Amino acid sequence: MSNNTEKPHTSQEEDDDEPDEWDKRIFSTGCHAEQDKMNDCYFAKKDWRECKQEMEAFRECWKQKGNDQRTQTKDA
Template identity: 70%
Template sequence: MSKSESDSKRAAAAEDDDEPDDWDKRIFSTGCAGDAAENTRMNDCYYDKKDWRLCKDELEKFRQCWKQQQNDKRTEMKDVKDA
C-alpha cells in the first residue's frame, strides 16, 4: 500500500468518526445532550475527576433534565427513590 493510499484511508476513518453512532443518537434523543448540556457536563466532570461520587451536582442536573424531557416514561425507567 502506498503512502497516499494509507493517508486516504486514515482520512476516511477520521471522517467516519465524526458521524454520530447509535449511542450518540440515543443520547441526543434524550434532550439532555449537545453543547453545554447536562450530559456533556456530567461526562466532563467524570473525565476530570475519575469518580462519579464527586459529580453529584452534574448527575442530579442530568436526572432532572431526564425527568423534564419525560425520558423516564419513554424508557419505562423507575427512579430508585420512587420505588
C-alpha cells in the same frame, strides 16, 4: 524507503465526525449537554461522588423531557 509514519485517511476516519448510534440516542433524549457535563466531570475527577451536581442536572433534565416514560426508567 520513507520515514513518513502518517497513515493515509480512510473513509472510516472521515466518518468519525458523524454521530454514531450512541450519539443519536443521547441527542434524542434532549439532555446531551447535561450528559456531556456529567461525563466530563467524571473524566476529570474519576469519582462520581464529586459529580453530584452534574448527575442531578442530568436526572432533572431526563425527567423534564419525559424520558422516564419513554425508557421505563425507575429511580432507586
